Amino acid sequence: MDDAVAGASVSGARPEPRMTREQFTFTGTAREYFGIWIVNILLTIVTLGIYSAWAKVRRKRYFYGNTWIAGSSFEYHARPMTILIGRIIVLAIIIAYNLAVNFLPIVGAIIGVAFLFAVPWFVMRGLRFNARVTSYRNIRFDFVGGYWGAFLAFVLGGALAYATFGILAPIASQWMWSYMLGNLRYGDRTIACDPRLEKLYGQWLLPFVTVVVGSIAMAIIGVGIFFLLASVGMDLEGWMDAGDDAPVVLFLFAIYAAFIPFFLLFAVAGLLYRAGTRNVALNETIIDSRHLMASSIHRGRYAWIAVTNFLATIFTLGLARPWAAIRMAKYLAACTAIHATGSFDEYLGEIADSGAAVGSEFMDVEGLDFGF
Amino acid sequence: MWKASTLASDPHGIGHIAGSWLASGSSRKLPAALKITDGLFVRAVDDSGKELSRSLVGEIRVSDRVGSIPRRLTFDDGSVFETTDNDAVDDLLKLHRGSGGGFVHKLERFHPRLIIVVALVVALGFALYRFALPIMVEIAVIATPDVVPELMSEATMESLDQLLFEESNLAPDKRSEILRGFASLATLSPRGAAGYKLHFRGGGAIGPNAFALPDGTLVITDELVELAPDDIDMILGVLAHEIGHVHHDHSLRRLYRAAGVAGLILLIGGDIGAGAEDLLVQGSALLALSYSRAHETEADRYSVELMAKAGRDPEAIARFFELLVEKFGDGGDMDFLSTHPATAARIAEARRYAKEVLGK
Numbered sequence A: 001m002d003d004a005v006a007g008a009s010v011s012g013a014r015p016e017p018r019m020t021r022e023q024f025t026f027t028g029t030a031r032e033y034f035g036i037w038i039v040n041i042l043l044t045i046v047t048l049g050i051y052s053a054w055a056k057v058r059r060k061r062y063f064y065g066n067t068w069i070a071g072s073s074f075e076y077h078a079r080p081m082t083i084l085i086g087r088i089i090v091l092a093i094i095i096a097y098n099l100a101v102n103f104l105p106i107v108g109a110i111i112g113v114a115f116l117f118a119v120p121w122f123v124m125r126g127l128r129f130n131a132r133v134t135s136y137r138n139i140r141f142d143f144v145g146g147y148w149g150a151f152l153a154f155v156l157g158g159a160l161a162y163a164t165f166g167i168l169a170p171i172a173s174q175w176m177w178s179y180m181l182g183n184l185r186y187g188d189r190t191i192a193c194d195p196r197l198e199k200l201y202g203q204w205l206l207p208f209v210t211v212v213v214g215s216i217a218m219a220i221i222g223v224g225i226f227f228l229l230a231s232v233g234m235d236l237e238g239w240m241d242a243g244d245d246a247p248v249v250l251f252l253f254a255i256y257a258a259f260i261p262f263f264l265l266f267a268v269a270g271l272l273y274r275a276g277t278r279n280v281a282l283n284e285t286i287i288d289s290r291h292l293m294a295s296s297i298h299r300g301r302y303a304w305i306a307v308t309n310f311l312a313t314i315f316t317l318g319l320a321r322p323w324a325a326i327r328m329a330k331y332l333a334a335c336t337a338i339h340a341t342g343s344f345d346e347y348l349g350e351i352a353d354s355g356a357a358v359g360s361e362f363m364d365v366e367g368l369d370f371g372f
Numbered sequence B: 001m002w003k004a005s006t007l008a009s010d011p012h013g014i015g016h017i018a019g020s021w022l023a024s025g026s027s028r029k030l031p032a033a034l035k036i037t038d039g040l041f042v043r044a045v046d047d048s049g050k051e052l053s054r055s056l057v058g059e060i061r062v063s064d065r066v067g068s069i070p071r072r073l074t075f076d077d078g079s080v081f082e083t084t085d086n087d088a089v090d091d092l093l094k095l096h097r098g099s100g101g102g103f104v105h106k107l108e109r110f111h112p113r114l115i116i117v118v119a120l121v122v123a124l125g126f127a128l129y130r131f132a133l134p135i136m137v138e139i140a141v142i143a144t145p146d147v148v149p150e151l152m153s154e155a156t157m158e159s160l161d162q163l164l165f166e167e168s169n170l171a172p173d174k175r176s177e178i179l180r181g182f183a184s185l186a187t188l189s190p191r192g193a194a195g196y197k198l199h200f201r202g203g204g205a206i207g208p209n210a211f212a213l214p215d216g217t218l219v220i221t222d223e224l225v226e227l228a229p230d231d232i233d234m235i236l237g238v239l240a241h242e243i244g245h246v247h248h249d250h251s252l253r254r255l256y257r258a259a260g261v262a263g264l265i266l267l268i269g270g271d272i273g274a275g276a277e278d279l280l281v282q283g284s285a286l287l288a289l290s291y292s293r294a295h296e297t298e299a300d301r302y303s304v305e306l307m308a309k310a311g312r313d314p315e316a317i318a319r320f321f322e323l324l325v326e327k328f329g330d331g332g333d334m335d336f337l338s339t340h341p342a343t344a345a346r347i348a349e350a351r352r353y354a355k356e357v358l359g360k
Helices: A002-011 A030-046 A052-065 A080-103 A105-132 A147-163 A169-182 A197-232 A236-240 A245-283 A299-315 A321-334 A344-349 B086-097 B103-108 B113-143 B147-163 B172-188 B222-227 B232-247 B250-269 B274-309 B316-328 B335-339 B344-359
Strands: A019-023 A067-069 A072-076 A134-136 A139-143 A184-186 A189-193 A285-287 A291-295 A336-341 B017-022 B030-037 B041-045 B051-056 B071-074 B080-083 B197-201 B210-212 B217-221
Touching (some): A030 A052, A052 A067, A080 B250, A105 A147, A105 B147, A169 A184, A245 A291, A245 A299, B030 B051, B030 B086, B071 B086, B080 B086, B172 B232, B250 B274, B274 B316, B274 B344
Antiparallel strands (some): A134 A139, A139 A184, B017 B080, B210 B217
8 A cells, every 4th residue: 555655656647556466275174174074974874864954054164164365264154954945845846857757758848848947047046045145254245147147158058059069168158157257246346257259269179179189089999999809700799699698788888988988088178178268257257347356277287186086086985085175176276366456455344245145045045056 | 364462451361262353244354352251241352452242152153163164253233253263262162151162073073083984974875775775665665655656657648649659450359369368367466457457559659569557557569469469378478577567566666766866866975076976877877777677577577477377378478588589689679679678598587487487
């Protein structure tokens, strides 16, 4: 502040606002989270699932409470009972839907279409609930997105991306990010997010090329293996007819095994794309027209962490999951910052709660985040 | 990070916790300390010792302890005292309320005891899948009132008639021959002849097929009858197999089991990561496949028993599968084959069981 004043007196012009970099940090540890995670699972089993709502609150509180910026951490305020009720409602819907699909195929199809139109509403309410139960320095977030924004971002955008084999995916990403972040409010302050399409396409190129080149390479290898087996004279038909179930099971596993490289290819491409678009979206997010968000994920590093996390989780039968979750949270926090204009601490002290968000989460239904 | 300066005076020397204070609805953070007065009031005071807020010890709201995230104490007026000194807050609670960080937090702390928790989770998870899930499926099947399968079957029949099936063109005498044979089989099953109703339909797109709906409605297509025009026992063997599916409530069981597995993964999974969750769901789909094969074997055995009881050829179902293999090959793309795989092992098992039943 003193610097800014001094600068103004020398140049005589309007004081140039100083930019300060406020870094996100994550202070959770695998050691601490392991206990929370395993006890969550144990109590969920023992209570036949009822504890899962309390488990979710403890998990969220742990991750929010360990995410710090400018000397304060985030807070998660959802009440387990609200989440439990939401989950029971969602469970009832899922059961009813499955019964309908199995025994009343026509009604099931109609409900399926109706469900598609209900998805945006669920997404909207879910985002609003999550925003309203989150606070930072005693000030709640809020979400003001509407139904049609969610319809555009999640139903139409998803359909567009699928129908064009991912070629128009950046348009869907643009809709999604500007809906999710641009409708966020912090207290009485607005947040703007307008990721530019050409930048999203810049991040789309690498994953797209990865999928195309990788698929061609795998197809060539696959055909090569087939001809190799044929030339060796392996009688696949005779082997299939060998007489008992074992070949059928083996054959099924062979099909699964053949798909694994493709799954991996698409998974890695998806990770590269997700990391790239997060960078673009956050880098074009502005809080209250003056503080700039910044995200600098290294795409390769992100994909590496995600893939090794997955493998570690699988090979330890799940026990490495707490370590993996903490590792990812640490990395993402370290790659995220806010370039604040002027004194961030002073700015933060002036924000008032908008009032609308406080207490209203009790009327919201949560639990809608699972199943999508 | 903020720091609260130490206080000059603290008459009781206990319950002095450093942290920061925020007024209700305000983001302005003031360095503050928490003090207990007369063992009755909790007070937040600023650097100069001036009181910011006070509440009765019993009425201040304290957030649950989770790991070492900051603790929040909310006063009656909505203002908040925040501190990272979790242990001090626990001591204060223990002293004045008789309880500290709570049972769950104690369990969660990093301690050799967690090995027992892990072992319990593994054992309970296995028991849940192996024992509790089948029991839950059984209970659900028993608890399902008869009207539910009836409604479901009626609606399925209606929609299939609209979408797929055509009128049956079967000769009336062939039809009555099958119906007579079917009645003689159904009378011998526990539900009796009244528990089943056989329909004839033209298969349309699905071709030769036979299936059972959960309320005892059976459908056989003309195309299937025409596969074995001169061998009534083969047709009856297939129908006895379908009676077996109804008798064992297979469609309800499969439905409840699938719902149960999905529910277990969603609920207990909690936080296992998206990739691992997909893998579990895929794995359980593979397991479901073997589960439906077990149902087919069970229905085959039922066919053998019922046919023997009716004084007909118990090997008819095996002969029917051989006929299928002969006509369509092993891996034909017929719908009936994909749900009723006619493997050599299955045929051999049906024959073996038929001999066993006859030998009794």
